[in-house]
Amino acid sequence: xxxxxxxxxxxxxxxxxxxxxxxxxxxxxxxxxxxxxxxxxxxxxxxxxxxxxxxxxxxxxxxxxxxxxxxxxxxxxxxxxxxxxxxxxxxxxxxxxxxxxxxxxxxxxxxxxxxxxxxxxxxxxxxxxxxxxxxxxxxxxxxxxxxxxxxxxxxxxxxxxxxxxxxxxxxxxxxxxxxxxxxxxxxxxxxxxxxxxxxxxxxxxxxxxxxxxxxxxxxxxxxxxxxxxxxxxxxxxxxxxxxxxxxxxxxxxxxxxxxxxxxxxxxxxxxxxxxxxxxxxxxxxxxxxxxxxxxxxxxxxxxxxxxxxxxxxxxxxxxxxxxxxxxxxxxxxxxxxxxxxxxxxxxxxxxxxxxxxxxxxxxxxxxxxxxxxxxxxxxxxxxxxxxxxxxxxxxxxxxxxxxxxxxxxxxxxxxxxxxxxxxxxxxxxxxxxxxxxxxxxxxxxxxxxxxxxxxxxxxxxxxxxxxxxxxxxxxxxxxxxxxxxxxxxxxxxxxxxxxxxxxxxxxxxxxxxxxxxxxxxxxxxxxxxxxxxxxxxxxxxxxxxxxxxxxxxxxxxxxxxxxxxxxxxxxxxxxxxxxxxxxxxxxxx
Amino acid sequence: xxxxxxxxxxxxxxxxxxxxxxxxxxxxxxxxxxxxxxxxxxxxxxxxxxxxxxxxxxxxxxxxxxxxxxxxxxxxxxxxxxxxxxxxxxxxxxxxxxxxxxxxxxxxxxxxxxxxxxxxxxxxxxxxxxxxxxxxxxxxxxxxxxxxxxxxxxxxxxxxxxxxxxxxxxxxxxxxxxxxxxxxxxxxxx
Numbered sequence: 001x002x003x004x005x006x007x008x009x010x011x012x013x014x015x016x017x018x019x020x021x022x023x024x025x026x027x028x029x030x031x032x033x034x035x036x037x038x039x040x041x042x043x044x045x046x047x048x049x050x051x052x053x054x055x056x057x058x059x060x061x062x063x064x065x066x067x068x069x070x071x072x073x074x075x076x077x078x079x080x081x082x083x084x085x086x087x088x089x090x091x092x093x094x095x096x097x098x099x100x101x102x103x104x105x106x107x108x109x110x111x112x113x114x115x116x117x118x119x120x121x122x123x124x125x126x127x128x129x130x131x132x133x134x135x136x137x138x139x140x141x142x143x144x145x146x147x148x149x150x151x152x153x154x155x156x157x158x159x160x161x162x163x164x165x166x167x168x169x170x171x172x173x174x175x176x177x178x179x180x181x182x183x184x185x186x187x188x189x190x191x192x193x194x195x196x197x198x199x200x201x202x203x204x205x206x207x208x209x210x211x212x213x214x215x216x217x218x219x220x221x222x223x224x225x226x227x228x229x230x231x232x233x234x235x236x237x238x239x240x241x242x243x244x245x246x247x248x249x250x251x252x253x254x255x256x257x258x259x260x261x262x263x264x265x266x267x268x269x270x271x272x273x274x275x276x277x278x279x280x281x282x283x284x285x286x287x288x289x290x291x292x293x294x295x296x297x298x299x300x301x302x303x304x305x306x307x308x309x310x311x312x313x314x315x316x317x318x319x320x321x322x323x324x325x326x327x328x329x330x331x332x333x334x335x336x337x338x339x340x341x342x343x344x345x346x347x348x349x350x351x352x353x354x355x356x357x358x359x360x361x362x363x364x365x366x367x368x369x370x371x372x373x374x375x376x377x378x379x380x381x382x383x384x385x386x387x388x389x390x391x392x393x394x395x396x397x398x399x400x401x402x403x404x405x406x407x408x409x410x411x412x413x414x415x416x417x418x419x420x421x422x423x424x425x426x427x428x429x430x431x432x433x434x435x436x437x438x439x440x441x442x443x444x445x446x447x448x449x450x451x452x453x454x455x456x457x458x459x460x461x462x463x464x465x466x467x468x469x470x471x472x473x474x475x476x477x478x479x480x481x482x483x484x485x486x487x488x489x490x491x492x493x494x495x496x497x498x499x500x501x502x503x504x505x506x507x508x509x510x511x512x513x514x515x516x517x518x519x520x521x522x523x524x525x526x527x528x529x530x531x532x533x534x535x536x537x538x539x540x541x542x543x544x545x546x547x548x549x550x551x552x553x554x555x556x557x558x559x560x561x562x563x564x565x566x567x568x569x570x571x572x573x574x575x576x577x578x579x580x581x582x583x584x585x586x587x588x589x
Numbered sequence: 590x591x592x593x594x595x596x597x598x599x600x601x602x603x604x605x606x607x608x609x610x611x612x613x614x615x616x617x618x619x620x621x622x623x624x625x626x627x628x629x630x631x632x633x634x635x636x637x638x639x640x641x642x643x644x645x646x647x648x649x650x651x652x653x654x655x656x657x658x659x660x661x662x663x664x665x666x667x668x669x670x671x672x673x674x675x676x677x678x679x680x681x682x683x684x685x686x687x688x689x690x691x692x693x694x695x696x697x698x699x700x701x702x703x704x705x706x707x708x709x710x711x712x713x714x715x716x717x718x719x720x721x722x723x724x725x726x727x728x729x730x731x732x733x734x735x736x737x738x739x740x741x742x743x744x745x746x747x748x749x750x751x752x753x754x755x756x757x758x759x760x761x762x763x764x765x766x767x768x769x770x771x772x773x774x775x776x777x778x779x
Contacts (some may be wrong), residue, residue, distance in 0.1 A: 053596050243672045259760050327723040340765045471677040
């Protein structure tokens with residue numbers, strides 16, 4: 001149903017567009033410390049937090065202090081989560097009696113790193129591994145923390161552009177507290193209740209055992225799902241309460257909850273483009289970023305929806321009907337839910353990887369090769385299409401710096417962006433961040449495709465690392481490539497057939513997540529510090545305007561070219577060759 | 590950096606209490622008050638015991654019931670172990686499984702000619718999909734009617750009554766909830 005898909009994407013895009021300005025203006029108010037309509041309710045709570053934590057609200061930090069605070073507020077909760085996981089057998093809210101043995105050190109490290117870095121990669125099966133306490137206190141808290149950190153970093157970088165001849169870029173503790181109290185919590189409360197009204201569960205009951213209609217038994221997992229689901233989406237975290245994530249009927253019961261979940265991924269990141277425009281006092285600059293993001297978003301949705309609706313020729317040969325009619329959805333339905341069908345599954349897959357969300361409402365591993373290529377590429381481009389909360393904006397600003405640098409090289413002028421000269425230091429830091437991402441993806445993916453282990457070895461019991469894949473041939477390579485792409489990009493979605501719960505994968509993927517998060521944030525904070533210190537130079541005839549169509553095209557071009565140059569060889573060996581072989585009917589065991 | 594340690598520790602503890610305990614407790618309390626049925630899992634009772642959640646699919650194998658989609662959750666519709674097959678488009682296992690399911694469906698429903706709807710022979714993402722497409726339900730009407738010794742027309746009417754359209758007219762796909770359909774059959778036809 002292409003017409004229905006087209007309509008869905010149009011409504012979705014218009015909804016995001018309509019929400020961008022109010023959301024962005026509100027966040028600008030919050031982070032500039034101005035009064036909002038929530039002040040009477042939240043301001044006393046905010047003050048209380050500062051008092052309890054010994055934070056001096058007015059005292060701003062230079063970039064190294066800001067970075068140090070960010071690191072500390074990542075390490076401390078990471079260790080706390082590790083402890084909770086390891087001790088869950090002795091902790092409350094554990095009606096299923098999940099013991100600590102289920103969370104060995106390598107898995108506990110991987111999971112703690114995963115939630116700390118806003119990745120939410122899950123090497124474990126939640127409903128058979130973690131207690132309600134671990135989910136709530138150990139994991140869902142990071143959904144708030146890591147999202148708040150992302151927003152804080154983005155705001156700090158924007159201050160770098162907005163200020164001049166300044167040393168300080170804000171107070172980390174204040175930014176994180178405000179992001180949590182004024183933005184994430186109120187939205188989560190409202191969204192969680194809407195989700196419950198549609199059927200998302202919220203309880204602390206033990207799993208329900210039912211005698212089925214045919215007389216068998218079925219054990220139905222329960223838990224405090226809605227509260228976690230809301231922040232999972234709004235904070236672009238993506239870690240499911242259940243293994244099936246947003247495909248599970250208790251996480252995402254209706255097409256309406258599905259639409260709202262898709263929307264809630266983009267809500268804050270899209271709003272931040274407007275916040276950026278507001279804070280640098282030129283909203284056209286924010287809309288230019290929004291425009292570049294929209295181009296990449298629509299292109300991705302178009303390809304994935306077309307590829308998935310076209311279906312799998314191998315199944316067509318077996319007598320399976322894959323064209324849509326009024327009474328059946330058609331297309332590649334393996335790994336998809338009937339209530340969502342093809343368009344809403346394709347849209348979700350693109351949105352969750354445009355952003356660094358990583359929630360899934362369908363199994364990307366079972367997508368057609370080209371349908372699965374788009375999510376993979378989206379993450380590899382740096383998740384700058386609206387992107388993770390905060391992470392998308394600072395990622396796109398990184399590319400904007402690169403774009404003006406390249407434009408400057410072409411015309412032979414010193415590049416400038418938003419009245420700031422872009423010099424050696426900024427470009428070096430930006431390139432460092434870009435290279436770190438590529439390295440954290442390609443190096444361990446290549447290593448895993450050749451790593452040799454003995455059968456039943458500690459590091460990888462199945463034997464060679466490539467043996468952990470669920471599919472042979474090029475699709476197996478795609479599974480490994482996707483795993484490290486998702487980790488370094490802090491996405492968390494997966495070609496989930498891969499058995500990544502072995503010490504080798506848990507440790508290497510955990511490292512990729514940490515590198516992809518912190519070696520990206522720290523260079524960008526350095527850029528923020530260095531930009532804040534610069535003088536503002538007035539616009540002249542030689543200034544490249546960065547708010548028009550030409551700049552949008554240049555920015556899109558830079559994002560695509562950097563991505564293509566880095567990842568095309570790997571993609572050619574994975575999804576691209578698989579696409580060609582699929583039409584030759586070549587199958588793999 | 591060590592100067593940042595104490596504030597980090599204090600903020601971690603304060604925010605953990607707020608977002609990890611107070612927030613979920615608040616949502617649980619409000620959910621129980623406003624939407625008690627949904628919060629508990631939309632459970633359905635029959636003859637005094639819980640027979641299903643209307644959101645969670647079940648395994649149906651007998652001819653007098655409508656059958657749902659293939660499930661990769663545990664050994665089929667294991668609602669404590671959700672998940673998809675994660676088989677890729679060029680997987681031989683996928684092709685073999687679909688071939689076997691197509692053959693089995695044709696054997697159970699000999700009247701059905703022509704290709705089968707994709708959703709009927711593919712595994713869902715959750716393994717717990719409660720729905721099938723209307724087409725997949727209509728193809729099973731003759732078999733169910735024969736097994737229950739009733740006219741196909743009566744079964745078809747019950748299916749018709751259980752077809753849900755797109756939500757708000759444009760969201761999702763038309764569908765039939767197999768659990769509710771089968772419960773309605775048991776209630777309406779003996």
